[in-house]
Amino acid sequence: xxxxxxTPHEPTAAATAGLESLEGLVLDTVISKAGARPAxxxxxxxxxxxxxxxxxxxxxxxxxxxxxxxAPLDPEDRPLPSFKDAYKVWLExxxxxxxxxxxxxxxxxxSLKTWLSVNFPEAFKTLCKGVSESQLxxxxxxxxxxxxxxxxxxxxxxxxxxxxSENHDVNEHIxxxxxxxxxxxxxxxxxxxLSPLEQIVEETKLLYREYNEVFSGRKLIVxxxxxxxxxxxxxxxxNGELHVGTSNLPLGEMFPCVPKSLIRPTDNDxxxxxxxxxxxxxxxxxxxxxxxxxxxMTSRYISLYPEAxxxxxxxxxxxxxxxxxxxxxxxxxxxxxxxxxYMYSYSIRLSVPEACMLGGxxxxxxxxxxxxxxxxxxxxxxxxxxxxxxxGEYPVLSPGQEEFVYESCTPLPxxxxxVEGSFSFVPGKLSRPEGKPFEVSVAPFPLxxxxxxx
Amino acid sequence: xxxxKGEKGAAAKEVAGERMVTLESSDGEEFHMSEAAAQxxxxxRHVIEGGGIDNGIPLPKVAARTLEKVIMYCEKHxxxxxxxxxxxxxxAGSSSDNTAAASEDxxxxxRKLVNGLSQDALFDLIVAADYLVIDGLLDxxxxxxxxxxxxxTPDEIRKIFNILNDFTKEEExxxxxxxxxxxxx
Numbered sequence: 001x002x003x004x005x006x007t008p009h010e011p012t013a014a015a016t017a018g019l020e021s022l023e024g025l026v027l028d029t030v031i032s033k034a035g036a037r038p039a040x041x042x043x044x045x046x047x048x049x050x051x052x053x054x055x056x057x058x059x060x061x062x063x064x065x066x067x068x069x070x071a072p073l074d075p076e077d078r079p080l081p082s083f084k085d086a087y088k089v090w091l092e093x094x095x096x097x098x099x100x101x102x103x104x105x106x107x108x109x110x111s112l113k114t115w116l117s118v119n120f121p122e123a124f125k126t127l128c129k130g131v132s133e134s135q136l137x138x139x140x141x142x143x144x145x146x147x148x149x150x151x152x153x154x155x156x157x158x159x160x161x162x163x164x165s166e167n168h169d170v171n172e173h174i175x176x177x178x179x180x181x182x183x184x185x186x187x188x189x190x191x192x193x194l195s196p197l198e199q200i201v202e203e204t205k206l207l208y209r210e211y212n213e214v215f216s217g218r219k220l221i222v223x224x225x226x227x228x229x230x231x232x233x234x235x236x237x238x239n240g241e242l243h244v245g246t247s248n249l250p251l252g253e254m255f256p257c258v259p260k261s262l263i264r265p266t267d268n269d270x271x272x273x274x275x276x277x278x279x280x281x282x283x284x285x286x287x288x289x290x291x292x293x294x295x296x297m298t299s300r301y302i303s304l305y306p307e308a309x310x311x312x313x314x315x316x317x318x319x320x321x322x323x324x325x326x327x328x329x330x331x332x333x334x335x336x337x338x339x340x341x342y343m344y345s346y347s348i349r350l351s352v353p354e355a356c357m358l359g360g361x362x363x364x365x366x367x368x369x370x371x372x373x374x375x376x377x378x379x380x381x382x383x384x385x386x387x388x389x390x391x392g393e394y395p396v397l398s399p400g401q402e403e404f405v406y407e408s409c410t411p412l413p414x415x416x417x418x419v420e421g422s423f424s425f426v427p428g429k430l431s432r433p434e435g436k437p438f439e440v441s442v443a444p445f446p447l448x449x450x451x452x453x454x
Numbered sequence: 455x456x457x458x459k460g461e462k463g464a465a466a467k468e469v470a471g472e473r474m475v476t477l478e479s480s481d482g483e484e485f486h487m488s489e490a491a492a493q494x495x496x497x498x499r500h501v502i503e504g505g506g507i508d509n510g511i512p513l514p515k516v517a518a519r520t521l522e523k524v525i526m527y528c529e530k531h532x533x534x535x536x537x538x539x540x541x542x543x544x545x546a547g548s549s550s551d552n553t554a555a556a557s558e559d560x561x562x563x564x565r566k567l568v569n570g571l572s573q574d575a576l577f578d579l580i581v582a583a584d585y586l587v588i589d590g591l592l593d594x595x596x597x598x599x600x601x602x603x604x605x606x607t608p609d610e611i612r613k614i615f616n617i618l619n620d621f622t623k624e625e626e627x628x629x630x631x632x633x634x635x636x637x638x639x
Contacts, residue, residue, distance in 0.1 A: 020617060037605075044629045
């Protein structure tokens with residue numbers, strides 16, 4: 001005769017010392033080691049365990065460890081009553097992504113926003129609220145392919161910068177506020193903005209329409225573009241690589257912007273694509289002062305000329321300081337395979353930090369009158385030029401004044417190179433020299449295609 | 455039963471050059487452990503430093519089979535600590551590989567210890583480690599229980615840990631809603 005089946009609510013044997021009879025702090029230890037999802041399962045097992053899991057200190061810990069969240073705030077920084085509520089809200093919003101990646105992307109935006117609000121508030125104000133999952137889905141449908149996970153998560157947190165609108169005045173106002181930044185030399189002005197999702201879709205479709213044969217089937221999207229001179233950054237949604245177009249982009253010519261070995265778009269726990277790696281590297285450089293903001297007339301912008309060694313060199317002669325660094329310019333017509341050469345722009349900064357001294361005598365000013373400029377590559381000297389002034393100017397330097405800064409450019413055949421040289425100065429002024437002319441060295445600075453191209 | 459003040463633990467005897475302490479389980483069994491091993495328990499360390507008990511330290515909260523495991527753990531870890539202290543290459547700093555391998559072996563031993571226990575024995579060991587304040591053992595045993603919960607549904611957890619479902623139907627529904635984020639439906 002078969003025994004009647006046990007109802008699901010009757011235990012077969014009672015444990016003498018079971019999970020539920022563990023003392024509070026010990027049970028907390030066990031639950032915190034198990035993690036948030038197991039804690040949720042425990043809470044649903046019995047009333048005793050529900051009470052134990054309700055302990056907000058547990059959720060405070062889960063929020064910190066899993067999300068990098070140190071206060072009970074929702075994804076829009078609105079306060080919530082408890083860490084437990086916060087964890088729930090965050091998981092409901094971001095649970096479709098691996099939490100380590102959520103924590104990493106959250107940290108990225110939070111750090112970038114902090115840096116911008118302190119150092120470049122104008123650009124901070126151009127950042128837009130993140131998009132929703134459904135907006136991402138619409139974009140994917142519109143494009144006809146899936147977007148990489150790290151890129152989607154970046155845009156969930158922040159929909160990049162204000163788009164370039166039909167209104168020319170609006171655009172002019174924000175033109176130098178690109179969070180990637182740029183440079184200006186002669187008539188070549190570049191300032192790169194990160195594109196909002198709508199603009200990504202629009203510009204990508206435009207690119208495919210105009211250059212269909214080259215781009216069709218390749219799953220590339222336009223993620224960043226330059227105000228002023230065109231410069232286009234493309235994210236490959238198949239393999240996560242990020243590239244920048246040369247002036248021959250219509251023929252498909254581009255340079256990689258991120259070391260390939262770091263790109264892992266399909267890793268389970270921590271997928272990383274070129275866009276995320278590129279942005280993180282850029283932020284690191286801003287935080288460490290490797291690049292800084294500058295003023296272009298009355299507008300602030302992020303200047304990509306390196307400000308710190310080893311890319312930026314510095315030399316002092318007779319109290320005259322020369323700092324120098326270069327940047328690779330992939331979008332310049334001078335760069336690209338057909339010509340087999342690369343265009344670089346360099347920025348030279350001249351100043352007299354304390355005093356100009358020559359032979360024991362202090363001078364209140366000195367003026368530059370000529371330059372000797374040497375550009376070399378692995379194979380030897382490429383150019384060795386003597387010239388008058390710099391970019392047509394003869395700067396006068398006085399102690400304690402702001403640096404005199406100028407930019408120029410030079411092409412270089414393939415392979416790393418360098419620039420070095422010297423300037424001739426007279427103490428006093430050219431119109432009224434107060435002493436003998438003297439040479440001021442420019443410490444050699446490198447010209448090379450970098451691992452990360454911005 | 456004259457325990458002289460200042461005399462460190464009359465229960466401490468010398469055995470093969472090592473000072474030993476005597477412990478008495480809740481069920482009256484006597485156990486010996488080296489003083490070095492006993493130092494791993496903050497509770498025992500205080501008792502020993504406090505001046506000694508003639509006939510051993512009674513532990514009414516710890517049963518014999520549990521105390522046996524506690525002593526195994528403490529002796530193993532005390533020996534490992536002594537070994538790395540006396541290791542000449544440790545000072546030279548060149549043996550980071552050795553120390554890493556040694557701590558990995560110790561971790562393996564800990565896992566083997568907790569894996570070999572029944573659930574009842576595991577929980578008894580947790581309670582004992584908590585009471586005796588042996589951080590490493592508490593950590594290892596709690597981690598084991600935590601691992602048993604990972605990736606499990608509430609039903610599975612109830613089965614594994616013999617837990618009675620005392621929710622009403624409405625409460626169960628409410629819990630499902632509250633923690634919906636945790637379950638991929």
